[in-house]
Amino acid sequence: MRRLWDSDLWRFARLRPAVVFGLCVIIVNLCLAAVGPAIAPYPTQAPAGNSLIPPNGTYWFGTDVSGMDIFSRVLAAPRIDLTIALVSTVIAFVCGVALGVVSGFFAQGERPGRIASTLIMRIADIVQAFPMFVFALALVGLSGPSAKNVIIALAFLNIPFFLRLTRSAVLQVRSKTFVEAAICAGNSRLRAAFFHVMPNALAPAMVHFSTTVGFSILLTAGLSFVGAGVPPPTPELGLMIQVGAQNMITGQWWTALFPGLCLAVTVLAFSLFGDNLRIFLDPTNRR
Amino acid sequence: MRRFALFAGKRLLFTIPQLFAVSVIVFFLIRLLPGDPSYMLAGPYASPQRVQEVRRSLGLDQPIITQYVRYLERLSQGDFGTSWRTSQPVLSDIRERLPATLELVVGAVLLSVVIGIPLGVAVATSRGGVLERLVFFYGMLAGSLPDFWIGLLLILIFFYFLGWAPAPVGQLDFAVSSPDHITGAYVIDALLTGNGPAFWSACAQLVLPLATLVLVYMPLVLKTARSAMEEMLYSGFVLQARASGLPRWMQIRYALRNALPPVITVIGIEFWFLLGGAVLVETIFAWGGLGQYAVESVINSDYAPLQAVVLVTAVFTTIVFLIVDILYYLIDPRISV
Numbered sequence: 001m002r003r004l005w006d007s008d009l010w011r012f013a014r015l016r017p018a019v020v021f022g023l024c025v026i027i028v029n030l031c032l033a034a035v036g037p038a039i040a041p042y043p044t045q046a047p048a049g050n051s052l053i054p055p056n057g058t059y060w061f062g063t064d065v066s067g068m069d070i071f072s073r074v075l076a077a078p079r080i081d082l083t084i085a086l087v088s089t090v091i092a093f094v095c096g097v098a099l100g101v102v103s104g105f106f107a108q109g110e111r112p113g114r115i116a117s118t119l120i121m122r123i124a125d126i127v128q129a130f131p132m133f134v135f136a137l138a139l140v141g142l143s144g145p146s147a148k149n150v151i152i153a154l155a156f157l158n159i160p161f162f163l164r165l166t167r168s169a170v171l172q173v174r175s176k177t178f179v180e181a182a183i184c185a186g187n188s189r190l191r192a193a194f195f196h197v198m199p200n201a202l203a204p205a206m207v208h209f210s211t212t213v214g215f216s217i218l219l220t221a222g223l224s225f226v227g228a229g230v231p232p233p234t235p236e237l238g239l240m241i242q243v244g245a246q247n248m249i250t251g252q253w254w255t256a257l258f259p260g261l262c263l264a265v266t267v268l269a270f271s272l273f274g275d276n277l278r279i280f281l282d283p284t285n286r287r
Numbered sequence: 288m289r290r291f292a293l294f295a296g297k298r299l300l301f302t303i304p305q306l307f308a309v310s311v312i313v314f315f316l317i318r319l320l321p322g323d324p325s326y327m328l329a330g331p332y333a334s335p336q337r338v339q340e341v342r343r344s345l346g347l348d349q350p351i352i353t354q355y356v357r358y359l360e361r362l363s364q365g366d367f368g369t370s371w372r373t374s375q376p377v378l379s380d381i382r383e384r385l386p387a388t389l390e391l392v393v394g395a396v397l398l399s400v401v402i403g404i405p406l407g408v409a410v411a412t413s414r415g416g417v418l419e420r421l422v423f424f425y426g427m428l429a430g431s432l433p434d435f436w437i438g439l440l441l442i443l444i445f446f447y448f449l450g451w452a453p454a455p456v457g458q459l460d461f462a463v464s465s466p467d468h469i470t471g472a473y474v475i476d477a478l479l480t481g482n483g484p485a486f487w488s489a490c491a492q493l494v495l496p497l498a499t500l501v502l503v504y505m506p507l508v509l510k511t512a513r514s515a516m517e518e519m520l521y522s523g524f525v526l527q528a529r530a531s532g533l534p535r536w537m538q539i540r541y542a543l544r545n546a547l548p549p550v551i552t553v554i555g556i557e558f559w560f561l562l563g564g565a566v567l568v569e570t571i572f573a574w575g576g577l578g579q580y581a582v583e584s585v586i587n588s589d590y591a592p593l594q595a596v597v598l599v600t601a602v603f604t605t606i607v608f609l610i611v612d613i614l615y616y617l618i619d620p621r622i623s624v
Contacts, residue, residue, distance in 0.1 A: 139316075
């Protein structure tokens with residue numbers, strides 16, 4: 001415990017309230033993803049009272065148009081939102097890093113490797129030529145709205161980001177002498193790439209991980225908001241905002257305000273944590 | 288000048304394979320999924336004859352290369368298929384809706400630039416004030432605010448509570464008839480034809496969606512402008528200028544010129560992102576643009592328009608990145624192709 005208190009990371013965090021805030025929100029979200037639906041005071045997918053009750057002692061965040069308790073649904077939402085975001089980001093991370101290592105390691109060298117490396121980069125270029133939200137909308141729309149298809153679409157769209165980050169890190173590590181030594185010692189090129197270079201080139205992708213989770217939550221909510229995400233009445237933040245949107249215009253402000261606030265705070269926490277992790281790990285920023 | 292022509296020419300040539308690659312992706316998008324594309328493109332309530340017709344025009348009995356060549360042929364004739372929902376050719380649907388989206392996106396990008404760059408420069412030149420703290424907190428929010436939720440909040444505050452903004456019913460109020468068609472963007476058309484009521488109504492309707500987009504996406508420009516400016520203000524050439532006794536505004540001018548390349552890149556990225564991101568804001572304000580068209584198509588399983596919207600936005604992105612690269616070169620001729 002004493003060592004944790006004295007560690008660089010903790011000293012850095014104490015100076016930056018944003019890190020503490022981000023970490024707290026992330027932990028709360030993870031806990032809610034685990035137990036949220038169980039601790040919700042009312043059913044999360046069925047009416048709990050009258051339609052459109054303003055927030056009060058019984059219904060803390062009020063009820064929506066079909067009488068479902070908004071507070072309970074907000075508690076239950078991280079399970080679906082966070083799961084989609086985490087799973088898709090893990091897939092994007094693994095695929096992106098693997099492709100990044102291959103394309104970075106073989107960027108210089110023999111012909112077949114070089115061609116593969118260029119090919120990977122060109123494909124990434126093309127995927128990123130499409131505006132992200134429209135592409136996600138099309139992918140999910142064509143394959144049918146479901147949590148699984150949202151995960152696949154988001155993973156696919158996030159791969160190029162991890163790929164580029166890893167590739168540029170690999171290009172730097174690749175020229176170090178220890179890589180040459182590893183190959184001279186009889187390691188195959190692939191082994192050298194994945195066992196010797198990759199561990200030293202993971203940092204940028206890992207730092208990007210947190211930001212991507214936040215961004216994926218935002219995209220998931222956005223897709224559900226327009227009806228191309230998880231199907232209703234799943235307790236999901238984007239869906240809840242969508243249900244509340246009509247009521248917002250006629251003055252029932254609580255219907256979309258609370259889910260949206262949760263969404264904004266969650267995404268903000270992940271992106272702040274990611275940003276600060278990058279600053280912490282960046283050697284030029286050390287004082 | 289010759290060097291510039293060479294650069295622009297090479298860059299332009301490079302766009303051609305890019306556009307082909309985009310068309311290949313869009314072509315395969317619908318074919319890689321389970322299900323017969325002719326049923327998907329004809330729509331759920333199509334008659335067997337209609338399905339046959341679509342099947343013939345797609346050439347599904349032909350090898351895949353022939354199908355792709357046919358697809359390109361149809362594209363070059365402006366044939367994007369027919370929307371079963373509006374029962375109109377997709378091209379005319381898109382022509383109707385694209386100006387509305389561009390009005391929103393271009394407006395938001397322009398405003399972000401006009402506000403973001405001066406604000407970024409102001410913060411960079413006067414460090415340690417209240418402004419810096421405010422901008423710091425605002426910049427932290429960049430990219431993490433749900434634009435559709437911010438839009439709803441603005442509607443709640445400015446339409447419901449304060450009554451300043453008109454009801455979010457689209458590009459014009461219900462009572463106002465649309466101006467004569469010139470560009471398709473109502474604000475510009477009304478201005479060109481001198482149609483006062485339409486102009487004011489269109490402007491009033493434009494305020495909230497634009498404000499939403501600027502509020503959510505401006506921090507990106509602001510943050511980049513600020514950090515690039517800060518870096519430049521402490522670089523050798525500005526210190527030299529200061530040591531030589533040049534006035535402050537000239538130092539800033541020197542610094543700004545060299546701080547612009549990263550800002551231009553970010554503007555390009557913002558444009559790229561907004562072409563997709565505007566979808567949500569359009570939905571909230573019933574904007575009737577390309578984004579809303581895409582959403583309605585998804586909900587109604589209307590795949591021909593969806594395919595076309597993906598293609599059109601990707602082509603626009605490619606053009607935007609082309610312009611960004613050319614601007615980049617004009618500002619910093621040191622870069623090469």
